[in-house]
Amino acid sequence: MIKRLHLLLCALLCLPTSGAGQDQRHPVCLLQFDSLSRRDLDTVVPLLGGQRDAAVASLVRGRGLMLATEAETALLRERGYSFRVLMKDSSIRTLYKRALYGPSLQLSDVYHTYGEIIQEGDALIRDHPSLITRIQIGSTTQEKRPIYVFKLSGNAGTSRDRPRVLFTGCHHADELMGAEICVALMTSLVRQYGRDKRTTAWMNEYEIFIIPVLNVDGHTVVTAGIDPRWRKNTHDTNGNGILYEFPEGVDVNRNYDFNWAFGGSEDPASERFRGEYPFSESENRALKGLAEQERFLLSVTYHSQGEVVYFPWDWRGRKAPDDALLREIAEGLAASVKTMEGDTSYKAEYGAGTVGQSYPWLYGTMGTFDFVVEVGLGASFFPPEEVAGLVTTNLAGAHYILSRAGGPGLALRVVSRGSRKPLPATVRFPLIETEDLVRRTTDPSTGRFWRLLAPGRHTVLIQSAGYRPRILKEVAVAKDGWTTLEVELAPGDEGAGLQGD
Numbered sequence: 001m002i003k004r005l006h007l008l009l010c011a012l013l014c015l016p017t018s019g020a021g022q023d024q025r026h027p028v029c030l031l032q033f034d035s036l037s038r039r040d041l042d043t044v045v046p047l048l049g050g051q052r053d054a055a056v057a058s059l060v061r062g063r064g065l066m067l068a069t070e071a072e073t074a075l076l077r078e079r080g081y082s083f084r085v086l087m088k089d090s091s092i093r094t095l096y097k098r099a100l101y102g103p104s105l106q107l108s109d110v111y112h113t114y115g116e117i118i119q120e121g122d123a124l125i126r127d128h129p130s131l132i133t134r135i136q137i138g139s140t141t142q143e144k145r146p147i148y149v150f151k152l153s154g155n156a157g158t159s160r161d162r163p164r165v166l167f168t169g170c171h172h173a174d175e176l177m178g179a180e181i182c183v184a185l186m187t188s189l190v191r192q193y194g195r196d197k198r199t200t201a202w203m204n205e206y207e208i209f210i211i212p213v214l215n216v217d218g219h220t221v222v223t224a225g226i227d228p229r230w231r232k233n234t235h236d237t238n239g240n241g242i243l244y245e246f247p248e249g250v251d252v253n254r255n256y257d258f259n260w261a262f263g264g265s266e267d268p269a270s271e272r273f274r275g276e277y278p279f280s281e282s283e284n285r286a287l288k289g290l291a292e293q294e295r296f297l298l299s300v301t302y303h304s305q306g307e308v309v310y311f312p313w314d315w316r317g318r319k320a321p322d323d324a325l326l327r328e329i330a331e332g333l334a335a336s337v338k339t340m341e342g343d344t345s346y347k348a349e350y351g352a353g354t355v356g357q358s359y360p361w362l363y364g365t366m367g368t369f370d371f372v373v374e375v376g377l378g379a380s381f382f383p384p385e386e387v388a389g390l391v392t393t394n395l396a397g398a399h400y401i402l403s404r405a406g407g408p409g410l411a412l413r414v415v416s417r418g419s420r421k422p423l424p425a426t427v428r429f430p431l432i433e434t435e436d437l438v439r440r441t442t443d444p445s446t447g448r449f450w451r452l453l454a455p456g457r458h459t460v461l462i463q464s465a466g467y468r469p470r471i472l473k474e475v476a477v478a479k480d481g482w483t484t485l486e487v488e489l490a491p492g493d494e495g496a497g498l499q500g501d
C-alpha cells in the first residue's frame with residue numbers, strides 16, 4: 001500500500017504538463033497495449049506528456065506501443081489501463097528500436113536495403129535489357145551515395161515521345177513502404193510485359209520512371225538498424241562531423257522551391273526543417289533535374305501514414321486551377337486502394353499546403369499532376385507481416401494512375417512553319433490556368449506538350465521567342481485517349497498581335 005501510494009505521488013508530482021516541461025521528459029519504458037483505438041489516444045496521450053509524436057511509437061491494428069516514464073506508467077496503472085511493459089531502457093532510441101523493429105532490434109529482412117533494391121533492379125535489367133534501364137540522377141547530400149531512377153518502357157534504351165509517369169518512394173527515411181511498393185511495381189511491370197495485356201500496353205504507350213528511394217542516406221539509417229525514427233536526410237547541419245545525431249538533417253519534403261519560405265520549419269532540430277534555402281539538398285536537385293528533363297504527366301509520391309491521397313491544392317481557400325480534374329483523379333486513385341481493415345478505401349483530401357513539398361512544386365512549377373499516397377495506418381513503417389498486403393493494395397493504386405496516363409488530354413506539338421523544326425514554346429490554357437502556376441513549356445527536342453484535360457472545348461495560347469504567338473480557340477478534346485494537334489508557328493515578331501484560328 002505504501003509503495004502504491006508512493007508511486008501515485010510520484011506520478012502526480014513527476015507528471016509533466018505541457019510546454020516547458022516537455023524538454024525534460026525522458027521516457028524509459030516501452031508499453032504495449034493490445035486493444036487500443038485511435039480515439040483512446042485522446043485520453044492516453046495527455047497522460048504521456050501530451051505530445052503524440054513523443055508518446056506513440058506505433059498503433060497498428062489496435063496494438064499500441066507507447067513510450068512512458070516510470071511515473072506515467074504508474075499513473076496509467078492507477079487509471080486502470082491494461083498494458084504490459086515490453087522493455088525498460090534509458091535510451092529512447094533503444095525503446096524505439098524495440099517498438100518498431102521488434103525483439104531483434106534490427107529491421108526484418110522482409111524489407112529491402114537500398115543495396116538489395118539496386119540488385120533486384122539490376123537482375124531485371126540483365127534479364128530484360130530492352131524493358132528497363134537504370135540512370136543515376138544525383139548523389140546524396142551528406143554521404144554522396146548515388147540516387148537512381150529506373151526507367152521502364154517497351155523500348156527503355158531510347159527516349160521516346162510518350163506520356164511519362166513518375167513513382168517516387170522515401171522522401172522520408174522511415175516511410176519504408178514507398179520503396180517496397182516501387183520495387184514491386186518495377187518487378188511486376190517488367191515480368192508481366194508480354195503476358196498481361198494492360199501492362200504491355202502501359203509499357204508500350206508510356207515511359208515509366210521509378211525512384212524507389214530518394215532519401216538514400218536516411219533510408220539507410222533505418223534499414224541498417226541505426227535509428228528507426230529517422231525521417232530527414234543525414235545532412236550534418238551543425239557541421240560537427242558526427243552523423244545520425246537524432247533529429248539532425250533536412251526534411252527532403254520541405255525543400256522544394258514552391259512557397260518554400262512558408263513551409264516546414266527554420267529550426268534545424270525540427271523534424272520538418274526545410275533547409276537553408278530551396279533546393280539546398282542534392283536529393284531535391286536530383287528529382288528536379290529529372291522532372292525538368294522528362295516533364296512528367298503524372299506522378300505518385302509515396303509516404304506513410306494515414307490511408308489518404310493528398311492532391312494539389314487548397315491554398316487558403318484558393319483551389320488549384322485544375323481542381324476538378326485533380327480531384328477526380330485523386331478520388332479514383334484513393335478508391336482503388338483498400339484500407340488495412342479492408343472494409344473501405346483510402347480517402348482523397350487536399351494537401352495541407354502549397355509549401356515546399358513535392359506535389360505543389362511538381363504541379364505548380366512543372367505541370368505534373370502529383371499525388372501523395374499516405375500508405376497504411378498507424379506507423380511510419382509496419383510490422384513485417386503487413387508488408388505484402390500493403391504492397392498488393394497499393395499496386396492497384398499505381399495501376400489506376402497508369403490507366404489515367406492514357407488521357408483524355410491534348411498531345412500538342414509545336415513546330416516552325418516551313419522547316420517543321422520542333423520548337424521550345426510556352427503553352428497556356430488561359431481559361432483554366434492562373435498566375436498561381438509557373439508557365440509550362442514544350443519539350444524542346446520534340447516540340448511536344450502532353451496535358452490532361454477534361455473532354456470538351458479548350459482555348460490554347462502558344463508563344464515562342466522569334467515567332468508570332470497563336471491562340472487556338474475551340475480546340476476539341478475527345479472523350480477518350482489523346483487528342484493530337486500539331487501547331488505551326490510562323491517566324492516573326494513575338495510581340496505582334498495574336499494569330500487566331
Ligand SMILES: [Zn+2]
Pocket residue numbers: 171172175253302303304
Ligand atoms: Zn512522409
